[in-house]
Amino acid sequence: MKLSKRGEYGLRTLIKLGIAREVNREVVSASELAEVERLPLKFIEQILADLRQEGIIGTRRGKFGGYYLEKDPTQIRMGDMVRLFDGMLAPIPCASECFYQPCTCDDEQHCGLRMIMVDVRNAISNILDRYTLANVVEVTLHKLRRDNLPIPFSGERSTTGSGTDRPKGQTEAIHRKLEPDEGFLALLLNQVDQNRPKADEVQ
Secondary structure, eight states: OOOOHHHHHHHHHHHHHHHHHHTTOOOBOHHHHHHHHTOOHHHHHHHHHHHHHTTSEEEEOSTTOEEEEOSOGGGOBHHHHHHHHHOOSSSSGGGOSSSOOOOSSSOGGGOHHHHHHHHHHHHHHHHHTTOBHHHHHHHHHHHHHHTTOOOTTTTOOOTTOOGGGSOTTOOOGGGSOOOGGGSHHHHHHHHHHHHSOOGGGOO
16 A cells, blocks of 8 residues: 555644644644645645545634634544545455455455455554544654654744754654654553553552
């Protein structure tokens, strides 16, 4: 599976709207989203229109209007968002559950290629459907705060620099290579462990 530009931009936009919600920013304009993500405004507007049509985001009109998450981020599965923007997760149509199309081989049920592509589909969907937008936003905010980087739409600033105040192409802490224990899965598990009461705290 490879995300299209539409899929990539769509997910990035959605995550930023999730962050805005977490920092109590009521609405965000399309131009702000385009500026923060350094993406074409027209592309952002098309993505926002699609998300609004699906009931995922809402709009507020007027001088200080903009976009906001309409749907609870805990109910927005990342796999569903990838399907919305890019269609099937499976590498080939005959291995897809949601977008199935028959292939041209004589015996689909005993096709070795289809068997392995079904395994690939399952591996991808098991990860993407396990996590919600709320999970992604939680971990994103955790990493930004850990690395002393400003939170989008919060008004916070940092000496490290981020967003529009960082020269384009500049590589900093945010671009460093991830250590083995810094993956998304591990980070979520670490957060759970840190929040779990210690043995001597349990009554």
